[in-house]
Amino acid sequence: MKSLIEALKKAKNAAILPHVSADGDAIASSLALGSLLDRYGVPYTIYVEEPVREDLSFLGGRFAGVPEKLPAVHTAIAVDCGDIFRLADRTPVFEAAEVKLVIDHHKTNEGFGDICIVDSGASATAEIIAKLFIEADMPFENAATLLYTGIVTDTGGFRFSNTTAETHRIAAKLLEAGAESARVCHEVFEQNSLPKMRLEAAVLHDMLLTHDGRTALGLVSGKLLAETGATDEDTSHLSGVLRGLRGVETGVLLKEQNGQIKISMRTNQYVDAAAICKALGGGGHARAAGVSVDGSLDEWKEKITERIGEAYGRHC
Numbered sequence: 001m002k003s004l005i006e007a008l009k010k011a012k013n014a015a016i017l018p019h020v021s022a023d024g025d026a027i028a029s030s031l032a033l034g035s036l037l038d039r040y041g042v043p044y045t046i047y048v049e050e051p052v053r054e055d056l057s058f059l060g061g062r063f064a065g066v067p068e069k070l071p072a073v074h075t076a077i078a079v080d081c082g083d084i085f086r087l088a089d090r091t092p093v094f095e096a097a098e099v100k101l102v103i104d105h106h107k108t109n110e111g112f113g114d115i116c117i118v119d120s121g122a123s124a125t126a127e128i129i130a131k132l133f134i135e136a137d138m139p140f141e142n143a144a145t146l147l148y149t150g151i152v153t154d155t156g157g158f159r160f161s162n163t164t165a166e167t168h169r170i171a172a173k174l175l176e177a178g179a180e181s182a183r184v185c186h187e188v189f190e191q192n193s194l195p196k197m198r199l200e201a202a203v204l205h206d207m208l209l210t211h212d213g214r215t216a217l218g219l220v221s222g223k224l225l226a227e228t229g230a231t232d233e234d235t236s237h238l239s240g241v242l243r244g245l246r247g248v249e250t251g252v253l254l255k256e257q258n259g260q261i262k263i264s265m266r267t268n269q270y271v272d273a274a275a276i277c278k279a280l281g282g283g284g285h286a287r288a289a290g291v292s293v294d295g296s297l298d299e300w301k302e303k304i305t306e307r308i309g310e311a312y313g314r315h316c
């Protein structure tokens with residue numbers, strides 16, 4: 001931590017690089033880090049791979065896209081990136097920098113910079129950056145709401161298993177510093193676009209229940225996406241919604257995407273979703289896994305139902 005703070009103070013200028021498809025933690029952590037650099041008088045630019053998601057626009061801030069010409073960067077900071085590939089088209093910016101820093105919380109991060117602060121015990125990169133402020137003896141000020149947003153999004157509102165006592169202690173400090181918890185939660189969890197709502201309604205309306213109500217299966221055709229105007233991101237929560245029906249063990253969403261069928265699976269207690277998806281060439285965790293396969297929705301509706309049935313058979 002100390003060496004990271006020294007490196008930040010000594011930076012002549014900085015490029016902040018959140019991961020591709022930046023989420024709440026990546027964007028909020030980048031902005032909070034920017035606020036720390038502001039106070040050290042270090043000029044910086046946050047380079048993003050694609051426009052910042054609309055649901056994160058309440059955070060404000062200024063962002064630059066992938067630079068056409070390589071900028072002269074002294075210090076580059078990869079934020080919330082599990083590996084260098086998550087920098088996508090901005091990798092040259094990182095590689096050309098004199099000083100390369102990595103701040104992340106992904107278990108699989110092997111460290112790809114000169115100074116790497118990787119804490120897989122942290123719920124979010126924002127939790128690590130909050131500790132950086134504390135260690136640097138720097139008041140949170142406007143960074144409190146940003147850091148709180150990073151933690152709230154990566155923990156699903158303190159519901160996921162990455163939430164620890166330390167997460168709550170840091171969150172408490174951020175609240176004491178004025179983090180606007182209610183506003184953040186409203187923006188992050190209570191606001192949806194009309195396309196997303198229309199899509200969810202259609203998927204739940206046509207949901208298929210099999211295996212005596214233990215499996216809830218949802219279908220998203222390319223046609224439905226086009227009709228509702230929903231984005232891929234708008235579908236990411238649906239397998240979790242399907243799993244949430246009382247009595248269901250396995251929620252599974254089949255989606256037409258890039259000429260393939262994307263299967264997302266969430267399970268509650270005993271079906272190993274990773275085992276099912278790995279057998280098809282995908283991966284994930286026991287309770288959440290996914291895979292992309294060739295074929296049609298109709299074909300995979302049958303095939304995946306059969307494979308889930310086999311998993312129930314193994315369990316009985």
Ligand SMILES: [Mn+2]
Binds near residue numbers: 026080123
């Ligand atoms: Mn994160």
